[in-house]
Amino acid sequence: MNARKLFAIVRREFSAYFASPLGYILLFAYYLIGGYFFWLIVSRTRAATMSYIFQNLTFIFLFTSPLITMRLWSEEEKNGTAELLKTSPLTLWEIVVGKYLGACSFFLVMSAGTLVYLVFILSLGNPDLLPLLSNYLGYFLAVMAFFAIGLFASTISENQIVAAIISFGVLLILWVIGVAGESAGGNLGDFLKYVSILSHTDDFYKGVIDLSHVFYLLSLIFMGLFFSVKVLESKRS
Amino acid sequence: MIEVKDLTKTYGNLAAIDKISFSVPKGTILGLLGPNGAGKTTTMRILTTSLAPTSGKATVAGFDVVTAPQEVRKHIGYLPEVPPIYNEMSVISYLRFVADIKEVPESKKANRVGEVLEMLDLGKMSLRLIGHLSLGFRQRVGLAQALIHDPDVLILDEPTRGLDPKQILEIRKLIKSLSGQRTIILSTHILPEVSSTCDDVIIVDQGKIVAADSVENLSQRLAGGKILDLEIKGSADEIGKALEKIDGVAAVKPLGRESRGVSRFEVSTDGSLETREELFNCVVKNKWVLYQLSPVGVSLEDVFLKLTTKDTAL
Ligand SMILES: Nc1ncnc2c1ncn2[C@@H]1O[C@H](COP(=O)(O)OP(=O)(O)OP(=O)(O)O)[C@@H](O)[C@H]1O
Numbered sequence: 001m002n003a004r005k006l007f008a009i010v011r012r013e014f015s016a017y018f019a020s021p022l023g024y025i026l027l028f029a030y031y032l033i034g035g036y037f038f039w040l041i042v043s044r045t046r047a048a049t050m051s052y053i054f055q056n057l058t059f060i061f062l063f064t065s066p067l068i069t070m071r072l073w074s075e076e077e078k079n080g081t082a083e084l085l086k087t088s089p090l091t092l093w094e095i096v097v098g099k100y101l102g103a104c105s106f107f108l109v110m111s112a113g114t115l116v117y118l119v120f121i122l123s124l125g126n127p128d129l130l131p132l133l134s135n136y137l138g139y140f141l142a143v144m145a146f147f148a149i150g151l152f153a154s155t156i157s158e159n160q161i162v163a164a165i166i167s168f169g170v171l172l173i174l175w176v177i178g179v180a181g182e183s184a185g186g187n188l189g190d191f192l193k194y195v196s197i198l199s200h201t202d203d204f205y206k207g208v209i210d211l212s213h214v215f216y217l218l219s220l221i222f223m224g225l226f227f228s229v230k231v232l233e234s235k236r237s
Numbered sequence: 238m239i240e241v242k243d244l245t246k247t248y249g250n251l252a253a254i255d256k257i258s259f260s261v262p263k264g265t266i267l268g269l270l271g272p273n274g275a276g277k278t279t280t281m282r283i284l285t286t287s288l289a290p291t292s293g294k295a296t297v298a299g300f301d302v303v304t305a306p307q308e309v310r311k312h313i314g315y316l317p318e319v320p321p322i323y324n325e326m327s328v329i330s331y332l333r334f335v336a337d338i339k340e341v342p343e344s345k346k347a348n349r350v351g352e353v354l355e356m357l358d359l360g361k362m363s364l365r366l367i368g369h370l371s372l373g374f375r376q377r378v379g380l381a382q383a384l385i386h387d388p389d390v391l392i393l394d395e396p397t398r399g400l401d402p403k404q405i406l407e408i409r410k411l412i413k414s415l416s417g418q419r420t421i422i423l424s425t426h427i428l429p430e431v432s433s434t435c436d437d438v439i440i441v442d443q444g445k446i447v448a449a450d451s452v453e454n455l456s457q458r459l460a461g462g463k464i465l466d467l468e469i470k471g472s473a474d475e476i477g478k479a480l481e482k483i484d485g486v487a488a489v490k491p492l493g494r495e496s497r498g499v500s501r502f503e504v505s506t507d508g509s510l511e512t513r514e515e516l517f518n519c520v521v522k523n524k525w526v527l528y529q530l531s532p533v534g535v536s537l538e539d540v541f542l543k544l545t546t547k548d549t550a551l
């Protein structure tokens with residue numbers, strides 16, 4: 001992977017979010033809702049912890065990440081710019097990873113608000129740092145997994161709305177499948193629970209970093225990117 | 238520079254292109270001419286590695302489009318049917334982006350972007366958002382993008398689409414000036430484009446090559462086939478038979494009867510003036526009345542239509 005080419009794609013992708021009202025709307029709404037939740041949680045619990053707020057933010061991303069990722073490839077197909085990327089000396093991995101990191105950079109900007117909460121919490125009480133780190137890690141990995149799935153959905157359809165619906169559908173299934181697992185029981189139940197995202201984020205928000213969960217979320221990210229590359233590959237023939 | 242052998246692309250049962258073969262020597266401008274759906278874009282997409290062929294082989298600058306696509310990409314500049322532009326970017330930031338992904342050396346980037354802006358007369362527009370530009374200017378940004386890395390091979394899908402007549406002439410001039418070291422393929426439905434810009438021409442229809450020649454030869458072939466339009470008063474049958482017997486007449490095609498017993502014929506001749514005299518003499522000898530004898534110009538247009546409508550071939 002060539003750093004210059006990769007960075008060019010990341011940068012273009014990132015700035016594209018600020019070229020449409022949608023980007024600003026998402027940012028504004030996210031800061032507003034996040035801030036409101038934070039205030040609500042802190043004023044109720046009076047606890048110096050960020051786990052609740054991260055849980056809520058992750059839940060918000062379940063709904064909003066499809067809106068952020070839907071354009072990633074669909075728009076290129078629609079505008080005909082896919083042709084430029086595909087006929088430039090870029091590998092499909094450079095294209096896919098570049099776009100992914102571009103979207104993740106936007107996510108970083110969205111998450112800048114949490115630093116304010118962090119400062120507030122740190123000044124409020126004297127929380128353990130490790131749980132905070134675990135909270136952050138879980139939040140980042142989970143949302144980044146959402147994004148990878150969204151990117152994959154975007155490679156499937158030229159229509160952004162369709163891409164958003166597909167990624168929301170997949171995310172929702174991965175979310176609620178654990179509930180189905182609870183009631184199913186047995187081996188199937190265990191399997192469903194394992195596949196569910198929820199069962200892999202809870203520990204992070206309890207302040208525990210379990211490598212098996214890290215592995216699960218990283219695999220989800222890798223699969224999202226891998227299948228995106230495969231879909232683009234198949235489009236050539 | 239470009240070699241294409243038995244190239245085929247099928248979509249289900251439809252062969253978008255069917256065993257196309259041609260080659261383009263270095264420094265040549267080849268025109269791909271054909272009606273809608275002929276397979277021009279499909280051919281270009283295969284040559285630029287954006288589409289894989291179903292069968293057959295194509296090499297660009299010595300590299301196979303299927304087995305060495307990355308090398309091919311370094312050597313080509315491609316203007317797709319729809320200019321691949323990002324509306325939310327300014328012209329200059331777009332060209333910088335393309336320079337990055339096309340591996341223009343960082344040290345030459347600023348220079349090169351400036352050159353290309355000037356070449357396409359985009360200097361004044363460099364800070365404008367591409368989405369705010371007129372169609373013609375967007376097309377020029379598309380061309381600028383194809384030139385930014387100074388490629389050996391240019392593949393231009395309808396490069397003058399959406400341009401006004403003055404710009405069309407300018408872009409054609411530009412394309413001509415770009416040849417020399419570069420090899421260029423352009424597609425078009427417009428014949429003057431081919432005769433004014435290209436060295437060679439390939440006429441495609443329904444995925445097949447129906448004619449391939451140098452523009453010069455093709456024009457000569459056209460000028461050579463002299464066709465006359467005759468209107469003669471008399472019995473159509475007799476006239477037809479008599480005209481066919483004249484030396485230098487290749488074919489006589491009755492075009493039907495006008496009023497007052499006048500018949501029209503399309504007569505293909507060897508093009509000599511003697512034949513015309515013979516035709517006139519024949520009419521006089523038979524005591525018919527000649528109403529009209531005039532040469533019919535055959536333009537590239539006619540050949541194009543002829544070749545691309547089912548029944549006739551050149
Ligand atoms: N993705 C596709 N799926 C199915 N058929 C396709 C596809 N792309 C092209 N075709 C068909 O292949 C044929 C050739 O199309 P192509 O776009 O190459 O024509 P063209 O010569 O560029 O036409 P135009 O002058 O209109 O641009 C057409 O019949 C078209 O319908």
Ligand SMILES: [Mg+2]
Pocket residue numbers: 277278279318394
């Ligand atoms: Mg076309």
